[in-house]
Every structure is written in structure tokens, then in C-alpha cells.
Amino acid sequence: MKISPQHFPPEVKKPQAADSPKVKNQSAQAPTENVSGAMKAEAGRQRMLSWFARVGISPAMQSSDPKKQKHALxxxxxxxxxxxxxxxxxxxxxxxxxxxxxxxxxxxxxxxxxxxxxxxxxxxxxxxxxxxxxxxxxxxxxxxxxxxxxxxxxxxLTHRDAKVFNKAVNIASRRNNDAVPRILVGYHRRKGLFSLFRKPVPEQINLSTVGLSYPDLLSLQEMKLIYASEIESGEYAEGQEVSWRCNNDLMTLTCKSSGVALVYYKFTSVGSELYKLVPKSQNEAYLNQLKLVLNEVFNIR
Known part of the structure; x- marks a missing residue:
């Protein structure tokens, strides 16, 4: 009797059609993953060898021959x-x-x-x-x-440290005839009776929103490039003027009322020396936010 396809039950025929591609895909995928992993491992190994070669170290130096060891050293x-x-x-x-x-x-x-x-x-x-x-x-x-x-x-300092310091330099300001840079962050106002009826305003900007994160600040403090805590200036009298230059931007602040002090991070003597060498670029986002905050207590021109 001749066997034809219709002699096979449907439930036997369907699993063969469905299962065989899966088996093929799995068997084809495993070698590909193994090859990819091996290539990555070899690439990492070559990077290790390359770095150590720069200091004259290689696996070939392991020799019991004193002459070869001396030559390698x-x-x-x-x-x-x-x-x-x-x-x-x-x-x-x-x-x-x-x-x-x-x-x-x-x-x-x-x-x-x-x-x-x-x-x-x-x-x-x-x-x-x-x-x-x-x-x-x-x-x-x-x-x-x-x-x-x-x-x-x-x-x-590493190159990465220098990049963090450059962020601080780009938002640092100096007063006229003052070589020490400062990062202005806002102000402090002596509280009075009428302050209870004023609408609350932000007294400081968030430096992380303009490129200098809190970890960056901690890193700069650990490197002794800026002091570890915020500093307040002396209180300004009503109508008193003070000028600050942030890179190419000159701000003249005129105090609207007495009892106001600026808040800033101050560069250390080492940070001030390095400040003179770092190339600077204007951080417009920082300046805009700073002026928006200071405008509450200073007239700015």
C-alpha cells in the first residue's frame, strides 16, 4: 500500500512544522552569541596588553632566563x-x-x-x-x-577633574580689583516684620540646572579648589552699588533695601591661581537665572 500525506494524523504533522524552525533558530543563535562574547573578551584583553605595553610590561617578560629578564627590565x-x-x-x-x-x-x-x-x-x-x-x-x-x-x-588632577573645574570657572564672577573668583548663587535678606506679607521667592539658584551638579561641587571641595561651605558677604545698605564681572558680562547691582547679603562659593588660593589659566565661555543659562533671583533685591544694569 502506498503511503500518502493524508495517512498522517493532523496532530502529528503540525508539531513538526512548528517545532523545526525553533530548533534551527536556537542552534544558529548559540554559536553567534558565543562568538560575540569571545570577540569582546579578546578586545578587552588587547586593550589591557596595549596599556601595559606603554610601561614596558608584557606576558613575554616571564622568563626564567636571567639574561632575558635583565634585557626586559x-x-x-x-x-x-x-x-x-x-x-x-x-x-x-x-x-x-x-x-x-x-x-x-x-x-x-x-x-x-x-x-x-x-x-x-x-x-x-x-x-x-x-x-x-x-x-x-x-x-x-x-x-x-x-x-x-x-x-x-x-x-x-585628571582630565575629568579639569573639566569639572572648567564648569565652575564658566560661572565664576570677580569684583573689580579682586583676584579671587566667586560663584554667586543668590542672596540672604535679614528677616523683618514686612517679610511675612511678601510672596515667597527663591533666594538661591539650583546650580545643577545650569551644569554644575552637587557631586561636582563636592569634588571641587575635596580637591581644595573651592571652600567647603557657602559664604555670605557683608550686608549692603540701601542704594549701595557693587559690580561683578562674569566672563564677558558686567553686572552693576544696586541694593533696593538694607539688610541684604550675597551668597557665594569662594575659590581657594590654589583655585584662584588655576582660574587664570582655564579657557572660559559664557554660561547664559546661569546668568539668566542669577539675574532673575537677584532682581528681587537689587536693581541690575
Missing amino acids: ERRKHILETQKASNLQAVLNIALNVTINEQTSDNLDPDWFFAFSSMAEEIYSPPMQELWGKIFAVEVARPGSFSLRTLQLLKT
């Missing part, structure tokens, strides 16, 4: 010394291209220079090398501009 020392020399060369090249208008005839302190060079040779990030090059150019033109304490702190 000498090669590593050569790589490190070459890299340090390359770092100093990069700093020098940057310094040579910095133009300083004001210069004095004072000589550079030899102790400062050799301390500078020993620290600068271990600066590997190009953005940080640029900062160190600018420092050297300014110090040669005006000896005494940067203390060794500032250099020691700067050596611990």
Missing part, C-alpha cells in the same frame, strides 16, 4: 624614560607657543623649575600637558605666579 626602563622625555617635550612645545604680554626681568626660581619638571614629566594626558605648558609660560614671564603647592595639587 632595561627595555622597560628605556620605554619609561623615553615617555617622560616625550611628556616634557610636549609641555615645552606648548609653552613656546603661549604669548604673554606682561613680563618682568625677575629670574625663574631654580627650585621651582626642577620641581616643575619632575612633576610635568609624569603628565601624560594632552589636555593636561597643555595646562602645564601654559603654567610654565606664565611663570617664566611673571615668576611667583604659581606656587609649588598649586603644582602638587594640579599633578593629582
